[in-house]
Amino acid sequence: MDTLALTGGKALLPDGTVETADVLVDREGGTIAAVGGDIDGVNEATETIDTTGCVVIPGLVNAHTHVSMTLLRGYADDTPLETWLREEIWPVEAALTPDDIEIGAELGAVEMIRSGTTTFADMYFSEDRVASVVDRAGMRALLGHGAVTIGKDEAAARADIEESVTVAAELDGAADGRIRTAVMPHSLTTVGERYLREAVEGAADIDVPIHLHANETVDEVDPIVEERGIRPMEYAEGIGALAEGNFFAHGVHLDATEIDLLAESGTSIVHCPASNMKLASGMAPVQDLLDVGVTVALGTDGAASNNDLDLFDEMRDAAMVGKIAAGDAAAVPAESVLRMATAAGADALGLPGGRIAEGEAADLAVVDLDAPHLTPAHDVISHLVYAVRGSDVRDTICNGRVLMRDRELTTLDPDRVMERASAAAADLIARAEGDT
Ligand SMILES: N[C@@H](CCSC[C@H]1O[C@@H](n2cnc3c(=O)[nH]cnc32)[C@H](O)[C@@H]1O)C(=O)O
Ligand SMILES: [Zn+2]
CATH class of the missing domain: 2.30.40.10 (Urease, subunit C, domain 1)
Known part of the structure; x- marks a missing residue:
């Protein structure tokens, strides 16, 4: 042997x-x-x-990120989620090319390998380019195309959801089986109901999970409650999005009924403490989720809202904010946090490891x-x-x-990756700002 x-x-x-x-x-x-x-x-x-x-x-499991956002690290800080996305991030993302996505993913891969992360879940676009990086880097990943339908006409909205399903079907099993996929509607508010239903159906057809952002900020919860008179997780249940194998990012503003729905359905939550603090989204009820048996994984979210992909940082943040949220220094103890970054991460993504x-x-x-x-x-x-x-x-x-x-990477060349990423990032910002 x-x-x-x-x-x-x-x-x-x-x-x-x-x-x-x-x-x-x-x-x-x-x-x-x-x-x-x-x-x-x-x-x-x-x-x-x-x-x-x-x-x-x-090997640590980063269960929610947008890996190529490494190129936007430190570009737009100190802004609340809605404005941050709409005014800062989305305009720059509109200028991103597939080559940018690939080099951003390489930078993220170097950073993750150096800090002991072997596996990550990525929601972004041009995921075929992220897949080629995962393959070359030797990592394991769950990839998906993030689809947004808000502000798009019907054809464009449907095309984005269909792309999410197609990408999931095509990339599943890539990199000698180290890549698995999910259908990834961006969130319960940035994707309309009929498109969410299509995403759920599409995922079922190809037998992959659903991954989305849920209950991240109050501004994301309130419109659903006002419009429908039900909480976001009740809405998700009605759409058929709560199911074993599905995993939602954030889960910050959850009430007791919603926590029970997650537990009963076997839907996992990916806790992203640094992003939640940096965007002032709030404090996730992590100990409450653990108490009822919800699988809680850990994610960095993108490097633009963190600002690194180091899961050791994230573990420390999870333990700290978990105690503040519960008002109890015994809450979210070290052993629970370690499980979140390892076995629970692998379980949430349905991947080996941990x-x-x-x-x-x-x-x-x-x-x-x-x-x-x-x-x-x-x-x-x-x-x-x-x-x-x-x-x-x-x-x-x-x-x-x-x-x-011995701190030497064997599959990627960090110096070359950093040099190319810096150049690509500078170019990207020049293009994006030149366009506005
Ligand atoms: N197809 C979509 C892209 C969705 S990818 C996933 C998106 O999530 C965004 N994102 C990053 N962090 C967060 C967060 O904390 N909450 C919500 N969205 C985020 C990220 O910038 C990216 O636009 C489009 O055409 O815009
Ligand atoms: Zn995110």
Whole structure:
């Protein structure tokens, strides 16, 4: 067997404990062959990574982003969601080319691999270009074309929804099966009811989930309540959008009935704490969701509302804002947050990964604990959420393949990617501002 052995360090196990353990990876199958002490085959491994002084964790799952928005990082800050989207972001996005999307996705991939993220869910356009980056980068992803129908005539609206379904059908299974897809109507307010219904039907036809933005701001909830006399999740239920396998971003303004609807239907929520704070959207009731068994994953949202794609940052933010929201320092504890960024992320997306156990996908990150800000090591779980930074990740492995070894990327060239991204971003802004 062609194997990779991670030896001498600790590992974060699915029960939420950190134990001294080696991890043996079957590189051909892309899976974990064994975990523990004294594993057969470790000494004969084809390749070995010494993890002494490190903890091996599941590769992190960024369950909601718009990866190519890395090109807009820091371009439009300190503005509320509605104005931010309509006046700042959408005009620039109108000038984005497929080449921009590809280079933005490469930049995002470099950033994610360097900070231990192996898997992400992306809602954007020109997703075929994002798919080619995922393929080259060696990552795992769930991709979808974000469709908006508000402000469009019927033909254009229908075409955008149809594109979302077509893209999902075409890209599903790409990159040797590491890419899966979803139909992605942008949100319950930017897509009209009949088009939402078409998206739900289209997704069912090709057997992929639905992903959308839901209950992100009060301004998004109120119009639905005023117009229909029901809460957004009741509206979503009526449309048939609440179902096992579907996953919604944000879920900030949810009442108790809506939380129950999510739990009963098996619909997951992707919590995006940094974006929610930066756009002053509000505080998601994360502990309440966890209490009733809703699968809560973690996402960065786009780099323009975060402003990075580092899930360690996001974990810390989730723990912090979860406590404030609940008015209880015991709420959203470190072990819950770690689960959100790993196993729950994989579950929400319906993708492999998220657990270090025999037979699971070999999606892993090696975190170097030998640093002043991680000393003393009373509690590695606490450190992973409250003190580790993305830059503490030393090695990243996805599907059994090493994507970063000793902080050197093996599939992408960061210097070249950054240079091209800076040039593309400057060009994009010049074009967008020249047009207005
Ligand atoms: N086909 C659509 C694009 C939708 S992609 C997804 C969209 O979500 C936007 N977006 C990014 N962050 C957020 C957020 O927090 N809430 C809502 N939308 C967001 C992003 O800028 C992008 O326009 C069109 O033609 O405009
Ligand atoms: Zn978003």
